[in-house]
Amino acid sequence: MSKSPAACDVGAPEGLECCVPLAREPITPAQADGVVPMLKAIADPARLRLLSLVLSHEGGEACVCDLLPYFDLSQPTISHHLKVLHDAGLLHREKRGTWVYYIARPEAMRALGSLFTAAPSPVPSAALAGAGA
Amino acid sequence: MSKSPAACDVGAPEGLECCVPLAREPITPAQADGVVPMLKAIADPARLRLLSLVLSHEGGEACVCDLLPYFDLSQPTISHHLKVLHDAGLLHREKRGTWVYYIARPEAMRALGSLFTAAPSPVPSAALAGAGA
DNA sequence: CATCGACATCGATCAATGTCGATGTCCGTC
DNA sequence: GACGGACATCGACATTGATCGATGTCGATG
Numbered sequence: 104m105s106k107s108p109a110a111c112d113v114g115a116p117e118g119l120e121c122c123v124p125l126a127r128e129p130i131t132p133a134q135a136d137g138v139v140p141m142l143k144a145i146a147d148p149a150r151l152r153l154l155s156l157v158l159s160h161e162g163g164e165a166c167v168c169d170l171l172p173y174f175d176l177s178q179p180t181i182s183h184h185l186k187v188l189h190d191a192g193l194l195h196r197e198k199r200g201t202w203v204y205y206i207a208r209p210e211a212m213r214a215l216g217s218l219f220t221a222a223p224s225p226v227p228s229a230a231l232a233g234a235g236a
Numbered sequence: 237m238s239k240s241p242a243a244c245d246v247g248a249p250e251g252l253e254c255c256v257p258l259a260r261e262p263i264t265p266a267q268a269d270g271v272v273p274m275l276k277a278i279a280d281p282a283r284l285r286l287l288s289l290v291l292s293h294e295g296g297e298a299c300v301c302d303l304l305p306y307f308d309l310s311q312p313t314i315s316h317h318l319k320v321l322h323d324a325g326l327l328h329r330e331k332r333g334t335w336v337y338y339i340a341r342p343e344a345m346r347a348l349g350s351l352f353t354a355a356p357s358p359v360p361s362a363a364l365a366g367a368g369a
Numbered sequence: 370c371a372t373c374g375a376c377a378t379c380g381a382t383c384a385a386t387g388t389c390g391a392t393g394t395c396c397g398t399c
Numbered sequence: 400g401a402c403g404g405a406c407a408t409c410g411a412c413a414t415t416g417a418t419c420g421a422t423g424t425c426g427a428t429g
Contacts, residue, residue, distance in 0.1 A: 125284075126291035126345075129306070135281040135288075142284070146275035147417080148268040151258075155268075158259035167376060173262070180418055182377055187416095201375055201426055212259075216352030219345050280387080300406060313388055315407055320386095334396055334405055 125218050141215060144191035149176060150184045154193060158207045166202040258351050274348060277324035282309060283317045287326060291340045299335040 130138075145151045156173060157165045171181055185205055188194040195206040263271075278284045289306060290298045304314055318338055321327040328339040 125288045126296075126340075128288075128292050130285055130288040132281065132285065135284045139279060139281050139284060142275060142279035146272060146279040148265065148272050151268045151272060151275070152263055152265065155258045155261075155263040159261050163259075177419060178376075179420080183417080203376060207259075212352050216349055219349030220353055310389060311406075312390080312408080316387080336406060
């Protein structure tokens with residue numbers, strides 16, 4: 104949806120409602136629908152590992168051929184999982200010559216992290232605490 | 237619990253491999269299998285809202301009857317979702333008289349958050365950066 | 370231009386999941 | 400002890416999702 108997030112403009116993808124400390128107040132159905140696709144994307148062993156492999160790979164990027172050896176899955180299956188991660192806004196896709204490189208999107212990582220932890224960088228302490236508005 | 241995690245004893249439930257900064261090094265298949273059930277549990281709009289409702293409810297706890305009015309879903313369905321959250325180790329279940337109260341488990345919240353936020357201590361993971369650094 | 374290698378798409382299959390109504394269990398109350 | 404309310408379990412159904420082999424697309428190379 105095309106609303107303007109108040110503070111915290113991390114440059115989120117489409118449905119990325121960032122700054123949603125889950126415990127502060129009930130997440131709205133719309134917010135939930137915005138975050139759930141990202142959670143669904145990583146709620147799979149292969150995809151969580153793929154994301155971690157990309158994140159921890161040299162330069163923070165990896166091509167499909169780098170990732171394939173880590174799995175017993177077929178190449179189409181890996182390609183499918185990468186597409187799911189990409190469609191969810193977690194991975195950036197970049198074609199260079201014959202190879203396709205995937206790079207994690209820091210905004211997405213931060214958005215996910217902010218669900219469970221007191222907001223890390225922006226609005227430090229008061230966010231999670233008893234901050235009454 | 238059978239195995240002893242190195243540092244960081246947050247008192248995790250069964251498969252809770254904590255302290256797994258996703259970007260530090262590739263998460264192992266075993267670690268992924270440990271965390272994925274929790275992610276699967278919250279990768280649903282109803283369940284994510286349920287967790288948020290419990291977390292933000294007065295006292296950090298809520299009975300089923302408190303939660304039902306927020307949804308268009310049937311009572312068995314809500315009960316089912318709460319069971320999924322409970323089985324994943326995210327919610328604690330406590331029966332008091334006629335009512336059943338659910339309470340979020342802080343260890344689980346922390347474990348999930350630690351997946352995406354740079355670990356407090358070592359090597360600020362240049363991979364994720366572009367942000368903090 | 371023919372070929373090869375890297376990656377994506379397609380179509381099919383089988384398992385997992387969200388949802389419901391009906392029913393069961395337990396507790397408090399009359 | 401019978402009733403009613405709160406919550407869980409059961410069985411059924413439709414939908415989603417993970418996986419594969421086969422095939423398509425595109426760039427590099429000879």
